[in-house]
Amino acid sequence: MDLLKTILLFSMLLSSFIIKGESSQLQSFEVVCLGSDQKCVDFKGDVQKKIEEGLFKDSLKDYFNLLLFDNSISRFSYSIDKKSVLHLNISFYKKISLFQILHNTNIDTRALERIVDLSDGSFFRESSLEKAKEEVIKYFVERGYSNATLKVKISEVNSRVNIEFTVSTGNFIKVKQVKIISESDTKSVELIKRRFHKFQNKVWNKIDVKFEIERLSADLFSEGYFSSNVKILTPRFMKNDFILLRIQVDLGNKHSFSFHGAKVFNHQELLSKLKEEIKINLGYFKEVDLVNLVIKMYENIGIFNTKVSTYKNLGTDGTGQAFINYYFSINEGNKVVVNSLSFAGNLDFSIEKIKNIYFNNASVLIERGFLDLNYVNSFTEIVKKKYLELGYVQVDISSPRVTFNEKRSRVDIEYRIKERQQVNIKEIAFIGVPSHYIKQIESILVNKKDNPLNVLEVDKDLEKTIKFLKDKGYYFAVSTKLKAGEILKYDPSFTSATIAVEVRLGDKVTYNNSLVSGYSKTKKIVIDREINFKRGELLTPEKVQKLKNRLSSLGIFSSIIIRPLLDKDTNNYNLLVQVQEKDFGTAFFAPGYRTDLGYKFSIGTNYNNINGMNRIGSLRAQVNKRTSYSSFDSRRQQEQKDMLEFSFRGNLTEPYFVPKIFGRRMEGDLGFSVERKRYYEFDADRFRIAPSLSKSFTDYFSGSLKYQFERINQYDATSAINNDDFNIGAITPGISFDFRDDEVSPRKGSFYSLSVEFANPFFGSMNNETIKVNYYKLVSRNRFYYPYKDLVFALNVAWGVQKNFSNKAKLDADGSPITDSNGDVVTDGYIPSIKVFRLNGVDIVRGFAEDEINILSTGEDIGDVIIRDSAYFTNFKLEARYSVSDTFVLGPFFDAGRVFVNSFKVLDLRTSVGLTLKYVTPVGTLDFDYGVKLRRKTHNGVNRESYGRFHLSIGFF
Numbered sequence: 001m002d003l004l005k006t007i008l009l010f011s012m013l014l015s016s017f018i019i020k021g022e023s024s025q026l027q028s029f030e031v032v033c034l035g036s037d038q039k040c041v042d043f044k045g046d047v048q049k050k051i052e053e054g055l056f057k058d059s060l061k062d063y064f065n066l067l068l069f070d071n072s073i074s075r076f077s078y079s080i081d082k083k084s085v086l087h088l089n090i091s092f093y094k095k096i097s098l099f100q101i102l103h104n105t106n107i108d109t110r111a112l113e114r115i116v117d118l119s120d121g122s123f124f125r126e127s128s129l130e131k132a133k134e135e136v137i138k139y140f141v142e143r144g145y146s147n148a149t150l151k152v153k154i155s156e157v158n159s160r161v162n163i164e165f166t167v168s169t170g171n172f173i174k175v176k177q178v179k180i181i182s183e184s185d186t187k188s189v190e191l192i193k194r195r196f197h198k199f200q201n202k203v204w205n206k207i208d209v210k211f212e213i214e215r216l217s218a219d220l221f222s223e224g225y226f227s228s229n230v231k232i233l234t235p236r237f238m239k240n241d242f243i244l245l246r247i248q249v250d251l252g253n254k255h256s257f258s259f260h261g262a263k264v265f266n267h268q269e270l271l272s273k274l275k276e277e278i279k280i281n282l283g284y285f286k287e288v289d290l291v292n293l294v295i296k297m298y299e300n301i302g303i304f305n306t307k308v309s310t311y312k313n314l315g316t317d318g319t320g321q322a323f324i325n326y327y328f329s330i331n332e333g334n335k336v337v338v339n340s341l342s343f344a345g346n347l348d349f350s351i352e353k354i355k356n357i358y359f360n361n362a363s364v365l366i367e368r369g370f371l372d373l374n375y376v377n378s379f380t381e382i383v384k385k386k387y388l389e390l391g392y393v394q395v396d397i398s399s400p401r402v403t404f405n406e407k408r409s410r411v412d413i414e415y416r417i418k419e420r421q422q423v424n425i426k427e428i429a430f431i432g433v434p435s436h437y438i439k440q441i442e443s444i445l446v447n448k449k450d451n452p453l454n455v456l457e458v459d460k461d462l463e464k465t466i467k468f469l470k471d472k473g474y475y476f477a478v479s480t481k482l483k484a485g486e487i488l489k490y491d492p493s494f495t496s497a498t499i500a501v502e503v504r505l506g507d508k509v510t511y512n513n514s515l516v517s518g519y520s521k522t523k524k525i526v527i528d529r530e531i532n533f534k535r536g537e538l539l540t541p542e543k544v545q546k547l548k549n550r551l552s553s554l555g556i557f558s559s560i561i562i563r564p565l566l567d568k569d570t571n572n573y574n575l576l577v578q579v580q581e582k583d584f585g586t587a588f589f590a591p592g593y594r595t596d597l598g599y600k601f602s603i604g605t606n607y608n609n610i611n612g613m614n615r616i617g618s619l620r621a622q623v624n625k626r627t628s629y630s631s632f633d634s635r636r637q638q639e640q641k642d643m644l645e646f647s648f649r650g651n652l653t654e655p656y657f658v659p660k661i662f663g664r665r666m667e668g669d670l671g672f673s674v675e676r677k678r679y680y681e682f683d684a685d686r687f688r689i690a691p692s693l694s695k696s697f698t699d700y701f702s703g704s705l706k707y708q709f710e711r712i713n714q715y716d717a718t719s720a721i722n723n724d725d726f727n728i729g730a731i732t733p734g735i736s737f738d739f740r741d742d743e744v745s746p747r748k749g750s751f752y753s754l755s756v757e758f759a760n761p762f763f764g765s766m767n768n769e770t771i772k773v774n775y776y777k778l779v780s781r782n783r784f785y786y787p788y789k790d791l792v793f794a795l796n797v798a799w800g801v802q803k804n805f806s807n808k809a810k811l812d813a814d815g816s817p818i819t820d821s822n823g824d825v826v827t828d829g830y831i832p833s834i835k836v837f838r839l840n841g842v843d844i845v846r847g848f849a850e851d852e853i854n855i856l857s858t859g860e861d862i863g864d865v866i867i868r869d870s871a872y873f874t875n876f877k878l879e880a881r882y883s884v885s886d887t888f889v890l891g892p893f894f895d896a897g898r899v900f901v902n903s904f905k906v907l908d909l910r911t912s913v914g915l916t917l918k919y920v921t922p923v924g925t926l927d928f929d930y931g932v933k934l935r936r937k938t939h940n941g942v943n944r945e946s947y948g949r950f951h952l953s954i955g956f957f
Contacts, residue, residue, distance in 0.1 A: 024057045024084075025055070025056050025057075025084075026051055026055045026056070026057065026080070026084055026086045027051070027084060027085075028085050028086070029047055029051060029085065029086035029087070030085060030086070030087050030088065031043070031047070031088045031089075031090065032087075032088070032089045033088075033090050033091070033092075034090075034091040034092070035072075035074070035090075035092025035093065035094060036072075036095070036159045036520045037159055038520065038521075038523060038524070038612065039072065039519075039520065040090075042516075042524040043090060046067075047086075047088065051086075055086075057084075059568070059569050060078070060080075062567075062568045062569065063569065064076070064078065066515060067515065069517070069565060069576050070515060070517035071123070071517050071518065071578060072092050072123060072517045072518055072519075073090060073093075073517075074091045074092060074093045074125075075089070075090065075091040076088075076090050076091075077089045093123035093125060094156065094160060094161045094520075095121060095122070095159075095161065095521075095581070096118055096119070096120055096121065096122055096124050096160070096161050096162075096163060097120060097121075097157065097161065098120065098162040098163065099113055099116075099119065099120060099162075099163045099165075100113065100163075100165070101113055101136060101165045101167060102164060102166045103140075103166070103167040103169065104169070105140075105143075105145070105167075105169060105203075107139075107140070107143055112135070112136065112139050115135070116128075116135050116136070118132050118163055120583065121558065121582055121583070124161045132165075133150055133152065133165070136150060136165055136167065137149075140167060142205075142206055142207055143203065143205040143206070143207060143208070144172050144173050144205050144206075145167075145169040145170070145203065146171075146173060147169070147170035147171045148167055148169050148170060149170060150167055150168075151165075151166045152164070152166075153166065159520065160520065160521075171241055173203065173241050173242070173243055174203055174241065174242050174243070175199045175200055175201065175202055175203075175204050175243055175245045176200070176201070176238050176243065177244050177245070178193065178197065178199060178247065179244060179246050180192055180193045180196070180247050180248075181233065181246055181247065181248045182248065182249040182250065182251070184249060184250065184251035185322070187321060188251060188321055189251075192216065192249055195212065196212065196247060199212075199245060204235070204243055204245070206232070209232060209245070210232070213231070213232065213247070216230055220251065221275075221279065221283075222275075224254045224255040224256050225251050225253075225254055225255075226252070226253075226255060226278050226279075226283035226284075226285070227252035227253065227283040227284070228250060228252050228283075229248075229250040230248070230250075231247075231248050232245075232246070232247060232248075233246040233247070234246075252283075253323075253324055254321060254322070254324070255323060255324050255325075256323050256324070256326070257270075257271055257274060257326045257328065258326070258327050258328065259271075259330060260327070260328065260329050261329055261330040261331055261332065262328075262332065263332060264298065264301070264303065264332060265297065265298075270294065270328075273293065273294075274290055274293065277289070277290070287310055290310070290326070290328075291308045291309075291328075294306070294308050294328065294330065295308055298333060300373075300374060302335050302336075302365040302370050302371060302372050302373075303332060303333050303335060304334070304335070304336045304371065304373075304408065305333030305334060305408045306330065306332050306333040307330070307331040307333070308329070308331075309329045310326055310327060310328050310329070312324050312326050312327065313325055313327070334409070335365070335371070336370060336404070336408065336409060337370060337371075337409065337410045337411070338366070338369055338371055338410075338411055338413060339405070339410040339411060339412050340412045340413070341355065341358065341413050341414075342412070342413070342414045342415075343355075343414070343415050343416075344414065344416050344417065345416050345417040345418055345419065346417045348419055348422065349386075349387070349417075349419070354383060357383055358379060358382075358383070361379070361382055362375060363375045371402075371413075373402070376400050376402065376413055379400070379415070380397050380398075380399060380400065380415070383415070383417075384397050385456065387419065388454070388455050388456050389454050389456055389457075390422065390452045391422040391424060391453040391454070391455075392419055392420065392421075392422055393423050393453065393455050393494070394421070394494060395419055395420060396418040396420070397415060397416070397418075398415065398416040398417075400413055400414065400415055401414040401415075420494070421493070421494055421495050422495070423452065423453045423494060423495060424451065424453065424495065424496050425447055425450065425451055425452075425453050425497060425498075426449075426450075426491070426496040426498050427498045427499070428442065428447065428448075428449055428498075428501065429499065429500045429501065430465075430501050430503075431500065431501065431502040432502055432503040432504060433465070433469070433501065433505075437469070440468070441464075441465050441468050444464050444468065445461040445464060445465070446461055447461050447499060453488075453497050453499075458487060458488065458499065461501075462487065462501060465479075465501055465503065466478065466479055466503070469503065469505065470540055470541050470542075471540050472508075472538070473510070473538035473540060474505045474506060474508055474509070475507075475509035475539055475540065475573075476507065477503055477504070477505050477506055478503070478504055479502065479503055479504075480502045480503065480504050481500065481501075481502045486500070487499060487500055487501070488500075507566070507571075507573075508538065509538065509539040509564050510537060510538055510539065510572045511533040511534065511535060511536065511537045511538075511539050511572060511573060511575065512535060512570050512572030512573055513535075513567070513574045513575075514528065514531050514533075514574060514575045514576075514577055515574050515575070515576045515577065516528070516577045517576075517577070517579070518559075518578045518579040518580050518581070519579055519581060521581060521584070521612050522556055522609060522612050522614070523611075523613055525613075526554070526556075526613060526614045526655075529656055529659065530550045530551055530554070531547060531575065533575075536572065539564055539573060539575070544562050544564075544575070546699070547562060547575075547577075548560050548562055551579065554608075554614050555608050555616075556582065556584060556608060556609045556614055557579045557580060557581060557582060558581070558582035559578075559579065559580040560577070560578070560579050560580075561576075561579075562575060562577050563575075563576050564576070584607055584609040585605070585606070585607045585608075586605065587604070587605040587606075588602070588603070589601070589602065589603040589604075590602040590603075596631060596850070597626060597645070598624055598626035598627040599624060599625050599627065600622060600624035600625075601623055601624070603621050604618065604619055604620035605618065606618040613655075614655050615652065615653065615655065616651070616652070617650075617653075618650065618651045619648075619649070619650045620648075620649045620650075621646070621647070621648045621649075622646065622647050623644055623645070623646045624646075625642075625643075625644055626645070626678070630849065631680065631849065631850050631851045632681075632851075633680055633681050633718050633861065633863070633864065636681070641716070643678065643683065645675075645676050645677050646676050647673060647674070647676075647677070648674045648675070649671070649672070649673040649675075650672050650673075651669065651670070651671040651672075652669070652670045652671075653669045653670075654669070655667050662693075662695065665696040665697070665702075666693060666694070666695045667693070667695070668691070668693055669690075669691070669692045669693075669694070670689075670690070670692075671688075671689070671690045671691075671692075672687075672688060672689045672690070673686070673687070673688045674686070674687050674688075679833070679834065679863065680851065680854075680861055680863035681718045681722055681833065681861075681863045681864060682716055682718070682722045682723070682833070683714070683716045683717075684712055684713060684714045684715070684834060685712070685713045685715075686710060686711070686712050686713075686834075687712075688708060688709070689708070690706060690707065690708040690709075691706075692704060692705065693706075700738055700739055701735070701736075701737055701738075702736050702738070703733070703735045703736075704732075704736075704755075705731070705732070705734075706731070706732040706733075707729075707730070707731050707732075707763070708728075708730050708731075708732065709727070709728070709729045709763075709764050710726070710727070710729075711725075711727055712725065712726040712727075712728065712832070712834055713725050714726070714833075719864065719866075721820075721866060724770065724771070725766075726766055726771070726773065726832050726834070727765060727766040727773075728759055728765050728766070728773055728832065728835065729759065729761075729763035729764025729765045730758060730765070731757075731758050731763050732755055732756065732758070733756060734753065734754065734756070735753070735754055735755075736751070736754075737751070737753075740783075744920065744921075744925070745889070745925065746785045746792075747785060747787050747792050748785050748786065748787050750782070750783060750784045751782065751783040752780075752781075752782050753781045754778070754780045756776055756777070756778045756779075757776065757777040757778075757779075758776050759774065759776075759835070760773075760774050761774065771806075771828075771829050771830065771832075772806040772829035773829060774804070774805040774806040774829055775802055775803060775804045775805055775806070775829075775831050775835075776802065776803055776805070777800065777801075777802040777835065778800060778801050778802070779798070779799075780798065780799055780800065781796070781798045782796070782797045782798070783795065783796050783797075783957055784797075790882060790883075791880050791882055792881040793879070793880055793881075794877075794878070794879040794881055795879075796875070796876070796877040796957045797876055798842075798873075798874070798876075799873065799874040799875070800837055800872065801870065801871075801904075802831060802835075802836070802837065802867070802870065802871050802872075803869070803870045804827070804829060804830055804831050804868055804869060806828050807828075807829070807868060807869065808827060808828045809825050809826070809827055810825075810826045810827065810828055824866075825868075827868045829868075830866050831867040831871065833863055833866075833867075836862060836863070836867050837871050837872070837873040837899050838850070838854050838862065838863070838899065839854055839873060839875060839897055839898075839899060840854075841953075842953070843875045844951065845875065845895045845896065845897040845910055845912055846877075846893065846912055846914055846930075846931030846951050847895065847912030847913075847930075847931025847932050847933050847948045847949050848910065848912065848931070848945075848949060849946065849949055853897065853899075853910060854899055856899065856900070856901060857898075857900075857905070862899045862901065865901055867901060870901070870902055871899065871900065871901050871902075872899070872900040872903075872904040873897070873898070873900070874896075874897055874904075874906070875895075875896075875897035876895065876896040876909070877893060877894070877895050877957065878893060878895075879891050879892070879893040881916075881918070887919060887920050888917065888918070888919060889916075889917070889918040889925070890915070890916070890917055890918075892914070892915055892916075893913065893914055893916050893929070893931070894911070894913050895911065895912045895913075895914075896909040896910065896911045896912075897909060898910050910933070910935075911934040912931040912932055912933050912934055913931065913932055913934060914929060914930050914932055914948065915930055916928070916929045924954055925954070926952075926953075927953045928950075929951040929952075930949070930950050931949060932947060932948035933945060933947065
């Protein structure tokens with residue numbers, strides 16, 4: 001009986017547990033959603049997906065806690081009825097599409113519109129509105145409008161908000177009079193007073209007066225009033241809302257300097273250095289300090305024994321203002337020869353080794369055998385670093401002992417070294433690191449067991465360890481010991497040390513889902529398509545950064561923040577992606593002048609988020625009138641025909657072309673253009689339409705397929721054969737491999753591309769009695785980047801070949817081959833001149849004009865030659881790039897290249913050298929290059945090539 005009761009009780013408990021479990025799973029939901037329509041649709045879709053996966057009552061809180069990381073949610077609540085239906089009430093912040101401040105003053109409020117938290121694209125919050133109102137009123141009050149009032153107008157358009165602040169200034173305070181209070185010279189004070197006349201009868205603007213005082217103080221210092229003091233006194237109020245503006249001025253003494261005997265430095269260089277030192281000391285100085293400063297200037301460039309004497313006298317300037325003049329008499333010294341260089345106390349480091357270090361890092365003065373005191377003093381740290389790299393952690397190197405001879409013409413330099421014992425690594429202990437990773441980590445570290453300790457690399461080794469673990473999925477791995485004393489433990493004799501790498505791993509982060517917030521116009525699918533992680537995939541900082549880069553490259557977000565958040569239901573992580581949209585549409589007009597095109601005017605528009613799907617549309621028109629005819633053949637140069645050129649271009653890009661069929665990374669593009677352009681030997685009207693598809697198969701490999709149809713009307717040609725109409729239809733497949741670390745400004749890696757254009761009547765090319773267009777055009781471009789210390793060596797190798805397949809000889813009535821005026825056999829087709837290789841644009845050899853580099857070895861321009869067989873080109877560029885800053889890159893370059901007909905001669909290239917300056921932007925580099933020809937030539941026995949040439953280009957290589 002007891003057994004039966006036990007079985008019944010267990011059955012009841014089990015059934016109640018099952019019923020309870022079933023009832024806790026939610027089956028349906030209802031949503032009341034306010035705000036962006038798109039956000040509401042996305043929210044409903046996310047909840048529906050979660051319920052289909054299995055959403056239980058006891059996990060609701062955790063799920064909604066994750067959901068509320070969406071910073072676009074303004075209000076949220078939920079409830080569950082007796083039928084287990086989830087009721088949701090959610091509101092989203094609306095986004096601001098326009099914020100402007102309207103007023104009837106000359107105050108510039110554009111900066112204020114950007115500062116307050118109501119900028120275009122930000123969320124509209126009531127708290128931000130109240131704070132902005134206070135800021136705007138304060139802004140006007142500070143500028144004299146003390147009775148300013150504010151009216152706010154808010155209007156809604158397509159779930160976005162327009163905000164207008166209208167400021168009524170009311171009564172305002174004016175400056176009736178300016179009074180300068182000073183005990184200084186009357187004439188100088190009068191000149192200062194004139195600077196403040198512009199504030200009279202104007203609205204009292206304290207900010208502008210402060211700016212004027214700052215400018216005045218700087219000018220006074222520049223004029224020699226080093227201890228001057230200028231400040232605003234409390235204004236005195238007068239009748240009818242006027243004030244008396246009072247400025248207190250204490251000029252102090254005026255100083256001037258004159259220098260005599262200086263040859264190495266000019267007056268301005270010496271004066272600037274003295275003023276710089278006086279400014280650092282807040283206007284205070286002693287004559288002896290200035291004398292020592294001048295002597296130090298000479299010693300810094302290797303000139304010693306300079307004698308400087310000074311005295312002061314009183315004088316007056318042109319206005320009668322008294323000043324103190326400091327007269328410097330300079331007797332310049334000379335360079336000092338280094339008589340001997342010695343080292344004492346070194347045992348393990350030989351004299352030869354230390355001297356090699358000394359001269360390998362030496363300045364120009366040292367290399368030439370002269371004393372450079374700055375380098376001599378800095379060498380102590382240089383050689384100490386070498387000792388530390390080899391485990392001599394207690395090395396002591398004294399300051400150099402510099403001994404001059406009696407005439408101070410020669411000097412002996414001595415360094416005293418106490419090497420002490422060398423420290424070897426006894427053990428590298430890994431605490432908290434999975435044992436199966438230890439050998440892999442050891443292999444990438446600079447410090448290794450039983451080797452000398454390189455104390456300078458300990459921190460970097462720690463960083464390498466953490467990076468390795470993060471790359472293995474331990475996203476939140478950190479070192480728990482950061483101080484050198486915690487990481488390094490020495491034995492009492494300082495001959496061995498233990499490195500302790502202690503790590504807190506955290507979870508191995510695997511992907512579950514994504515939470516996206518901050519968008520309104522953009523559809524969520526645009527962001528989701530870039531998040532190409534699979535559920536359960538390991539997340540690493542590198543993968544997350546690549547995602548951020550992909551989202552940035554869309555060009556529609558001004559801010560992107562991504563971080564993983566734990567999902568307690570799955571023990572995986574959701575990626576929180578917070579974005580802020582930026583303006584999608586731009587328009588431009590650009591008048592200007594180019595050496596190749598002459599005067600030009602461009603106008604265009606671009607919109608990069610059509611329908612919220614990141615479709616990109618652009619239109620651009622340009623007209624130009626040439627002022628130079630040097631890029632034409634001799635006939636056209638002599639004619640100097642006056643003719644306007646124009647182009648009209650449009651482009652539409654679909655970033656995800658039929659994703660259900662082709663996947664996420666297929667991009668469609670449709671471009672067209674209509675243009676009239678002048679070429680070397682002819683003018684042409686040209687219509688082009690070109691649809692294309694491209695797909696990224698992996699992070700490194702992509703492919704493309706392009707079809708292009710062109711209708712070309714060539715006229716005013718020097719060669720009669722080029723007065724013709726052409727239809728050219730071609731298909732161009734291409735592939736590329738990109739292993740660069742950065743597309744915009746790479747430091748290492750490589751890039752390879754190969755494309756082949758096939759033009760054939762099958763694709764729409766011309767085929768009649770005049771010409772049959774049938775050719776291929778293969779182009780390969782390859783780039784390599786090698787970092788070496790502070791330099792990056794960039795190499796670009798490009799080459800191409802094109803072959804005419806319509807090479808059947810034309811026959812006359814007698815069956816004999818027809819020949820042209822040059823005696824060449826006429827074929828049934830040739831490569832249209834407009835399609836023949838020319839070195840220009842990215843393929844130009846810097847230092848050459850287009851009409852110089854496209855000359856064949858025969859002396860003809862390739863545009864004058866009918867290509868019935870084949871043509872080739874090659875281009876070689878080498879740059880040594882040095883990053884002056886994050887935005888500027890400088891370096892020398894070497895270029896080589898040429899075009900060929902029928903045969904390729906790899907050694908018969910034109911060459912140049914020069915200097916490049918690159919301005920790095922988020923979308924590419926702006927390159928300023930000047931190239932010089934290594935071997936100038938004379939064409940036709942008359943025309944001597946130019947010495948060199950300046951080039952401006954965008955996104956070079």
